[in-house]
Amino acid sequence: MIKRYETEIGGRTLVIETGKLAKQAGAAVVCQYGETTVLATVVIGNEPRAGIDYFPLMVDYEEKLYAAGKIKSSRFIKREGRATDEAILTSRLIDRAIRPLFDDSIKNDVQVILTVLSMDGENDPDVPAMIAASAALSISNIPWDGPIGGIRIGQINGEWTINTTYTAREKSTLDLYVAGTGDKVIMIEAGAQEVPEQVCYDAIQFALKHLGPICTFIKGIQDEIGQPKRIVSPVEKKEEEAEDELTEDVVTKTDSWLKEHLPRYINGAPKETKSERKALLVQLKRELDEYLKAEQVGKEKRRKALDILEEEAEAEVSRTIIRDGWRVDGRGLTDIRTLSCDVAVLPRIHGSGLFSRGETQVLSIVTLGSPGDEQTLDGMEEVGKKRYMHHYNFPPFSVGEAKPMRGPGRREIGHGALAEKALVPVLPSKEEFPYTIRVVSEVLGSNGSSSMASTCGSTLALMDAGVPIKKPVAGIAMGLASNDKGEYRILTDLQDLEDGQGGMDFKIAGTADGITAIQLDTKTKGLTLEMVQLTLTQGKEARIRILAEMTAVIAAPRDNLSPYAPRIITLHINPEKIRDVIGPGGKMINQIIDETGVQIDIEQDGTVLITSNNEEGSARAVEWVKRITKEVVVGEVFVGKVTRIMNFGAFVEIAPRQEGLVHISEIAPQRIDKVEDVLKLGQEVKVKVIEIDDMGRVNLSIKRVIPAQE
Numbered sequence: 001m002i003k004r005y006e007t008e009i010g011g012r013t014l015v016i017e018t019g020k021l022a023k024q025a026g027a028a029v030v031c032q033y034g035e036t037t038v039l040a041t042v043v044i045g046n047e048p049r050a051g052i053d054y055f056p057l058m059v060d061y062e063e064k065l066y067a068a069g070k071i072k073s074s075r076f077i078k079r080e081g082r083a084t085d086e087a088i089l090t091s092r093l094i095d096r097a098i099r100p101l102f103d104d105s106i107k108n109d110v111q112v113i114l115t116v117l118s119m120d121g122e123n124d125p126d127v128p129a130m131i132a133a134s135a136a137l138s139i140s141n142i143p144w145d146g147p148i149g150g151i152r153i154g155q156i157n158g159e160w161t162i163n164t165t166y167t168a169r170e171k172s173t174l175d176l177y178v179a180g181t182g183d184k185v186i187m188i189e190a191g192a193q194e195v196p197e198q199v200c201y202d203a204i205q206f207a208l209k210h211l212g213p214i215c216t217f218i219k220g221i222q223d224e225i226g227q228p229k230r231i232v233s234p235v236e237k238k239e240e241e242a243e244d245e246l247t248e249d250v251v252t253k254t255d256s257w258l259k260e261h262l263p264r265y266i267n268g269a270p271k272e273t274k275s276e277r278k279a280l281l282v283q284l285k286r287e288l289d290e291y292l293k294a295e296q297v298g299k300e301k302r303r304k305a306l307d308i309l310e311e312e313a314e315a316e317v318s319r320t321i322i323r324d325g326w327r328v329d330g331r332g333l334t335d336i337r338t339l340s341c342d343v344a345v346l347p348r349i350h351g352s353g354l355f356s357r358g359e360t361q362v363l364s365i366v367t368l369g370s371p372g373d374e375q376t377l378d379g380m381e382e383v384g385k386k387r388y389m390h391h392y393n394f395p396p397f398s399v400g401e402a403k404p405m406r407g408p409g410r411r412e413i414g415h416g417a418l419a420e421k422a423l424v425p426v427l428p429s430k431e432e433f434p435y436t437i438r439v440v441s442e443v444l445g446s447n448g449s450s451s452m453a454s455t456c457g458s459t460l461a462l463m464d465a466g467v468p469i470k471k472p473v474a475g476i477a478m479g480l481a482s483n484d485k486g487e488y489r490i491l492t493d494l495q496d497l498e499d500g501q502g503g504m505d506f507k508i509a510g511t512a513d514g515i516t517a518i519q520l521d522t523k524t525k526g527l528t529l530e531m532v533q534l535t536l537t538q539g540k541e542a543r544i545r546i547l548a549e550m551t552a553v554i555a556a557p558r559d560n561l562s563p564y565a566p567r568i569i570t571l572h573i574n575p576e577k578i579r580d581v582i583g584p585g586g587k588m589i590n591q592i593i594d595e596t597g598v599q600i601d602i603e604q605d606g607t608v609l610i611t612s613n614n615e616e617g618s619a620r621a622v623e624w625v626k627r628i629t630k631e632v633v634v635g636e637v638f639v640g641k642v643t644r645i646m647n648f649g650a651f652v653e654i655a656p657r658q659e660g661l662v663h664i665s666e667i668a669p670q671r672i673d674k675v676e677d678v679l680k681l682g683q684e685v686k687v688k689v690i691e692i693d694d695m696g697r698v699n700l701s702i703k704r705v706i707p708a709q710e
Contacts, residue, residue, distance in 0.1 A: 010162030027140035040132030149214030182212025184526025194514030351465020364457030370611035392416030422509035448495035449477030475509035660698030
């Protein structure tokens with residue numbers, strides 16, 4: 001049966017409809033907010049996947065150009081292709097929100113597909129997509145501890161806005177997306193204009209207040225039409241695999257051995273590097289394997305016992321932190337690992353910064369280009385140009401692995417976008433600094449938040465390149481150790497073993513004056529407001545310490561650009577002269593580019609930007625454009641060529657594509673009978689502008705600028 005449910009969020013109606021579309025999916029709902037419509041479908045595989053040690057969740061957000069009434073601009077490919085970065089980021093947004101509420105012991109494939117069917121240009125589809133995913137999972141037979149809601153909060157003139165529209169977002173100092181329940185935060189994604197921590201906290205608190213009714217709304221739908229939840233557990237396996245399960249006796253032996261031996265490895269002398277900790281776990285596994293072998297335990301059961309060891313080692317790290325406030329590398333809860341900053345580490349490139357925090361090391365490199373190097377955006381939501389780009393690369397050697405090199409995955413795109421978002425608020429305007437800016441962050445070593453290291457590296461590189469950013473930006477990843485009793489500790493500068501069950505990865509970036517970006521993932525059922533507030537406070541203290549280390553190396557952007565960076569010269573011409581610079585079919589502008597080796601970009605308002613590494617070529621191009629667009633005034637003197645001879649006078653070209661008339665009476669001091677007696681085609685003559693009439697026609701004189709004897 002077709003069912004329709006309505007509620008109001010932020011003064012707009014949200015509609016959820018089921019039973020009409022995608023009837024063969026495990027569950028499907030259509031969510032409409034304003035006139036933005038998203039279809040959510042969820043399906044679970046019938047059998048668990050063998051040989052995997054993770055929960056196989058797939059979340060795909062599908063942008064459809066028809067939703068925005070668009071056809072792909074490519075001449076040859078009209079079908080939607082590879083997912084845009086925006087679509088990938090939205091997929092990650094929803095994945096990060098719903099994943100913690102699954103039992104990760106499930107090994108059946110679970111797929112959530114969000115398809116945007118229509119978009120009204122005001123309401124971002126990511127809000128109804130999150131709500132649709134929550135509703136579909138809630139009414140399905142898939143085990144999931146929802147529902148949750150998703151909401152966007154902005155702040156305009158000190159007032160909170162709910163699900164801020166695209167237009168209103170341009171005026172907002174905050175763009176905060178929160179997923180969770182009425183009392184717990186599960187996921188945060190935020191960009192801000194140096195917003196103070198307290199304001200961010202107040203916004204999160206405001207978001208939770210409005211998430212409660214959304215969750216109640218979805219729970220009401222679940223209670224009415226929800227399917228019974230399927231029992232999916234690790235024991236749902238084929239009969240022949242059942243004999244491989246650990247017996248109670250082996251589990252008892254393993255637990256007993258771990259209680260005796262695990263603490264001396266976790267709570268012993270500090271192990272400062274990841275390799276030291278790995279080596280200790282390898283030794284621990286070897287000893288456990290030998291012990292179980294002596295107890296006559298079979299190979300397959302011993303292998304599974306070693307999996308328990310890894311889980312318990314991670315859990316013991318959390319227990320030690322909660323109980324003793326002691327971390328495996330010997331740090332206190334608020335300590336940051338050793339920091340190192342450097343700039344100008346590479347020759348010839350336009351700017352570079354090297355940032356290290358413990359074993360995490362990132363090299364960021366800046367390249368400056370002409371305005372024409374801007375990225376063209378042609379997605380379902382985004383159109384226009386993008387002048388600042390941050391690209392993040394994570395090669396396998398950064399974690400000591402040997403793997404095939406592929407293109408950037410979802411993680412790399414997400415980390416790059418986060419660091420990009422953190423720097424956008426401090427970038428100079430295009431009028432101040434017309435360059436296109438690309439930053440590439442190469443992760444050379446990773447052990448805890450390479451995305452925040454990329455933020456710091458980008459700041460160093462931009463200042464080294466002479467990009468006049470308003471303030472330096474730094475970032476820190478905050479962690480959590482928590483248990484089922486409600487005990488917890490907030491950790492500054494998260495690293496490897498500390499990011500386990502009951503943990504979080506709460507990244508905060510900003511200047512000394514406020515936050516510019518937040519990203520939260522958690523492996524809990526959600527964070528309380530108390531946890532959020534403590535994290536923001538502790539995170540600010542860490543950020544200030546990191547900024548002090550960075551500014552000790554380079555305190556402000558350099559006064560001059562690298563000698564290898566292109567120079568941009570800006571001219572302003574009469575917009576009506578743009579066609580003269582371009583010429584028929586682009587002939588004129590292409591001729592200038594070909595002969596001078598410059599790049600030329602022209603804005604609709606008459607701004608001409610000439611970019612080149614060659615000073616001589618730039619000067620030639622500037623003079624060329626000036627000649628073409630010259631606005632003549634009465635009294636000016638030119639040297640021009642005679643282009644046409646008439647019986648009443650001669651036309652002289654005083655600038656490219658600009659002529660004036662020398663009347664026969666203005667050619668010579670004495671009277672002449674024929675123009676040809678004095679002038680010839682192609683002859684160069686000095687002329688003076690004596691009049692510009694109401695129609696813009698230019699009248700010239702030769703006799704008024706030359707001595708009579710000439």
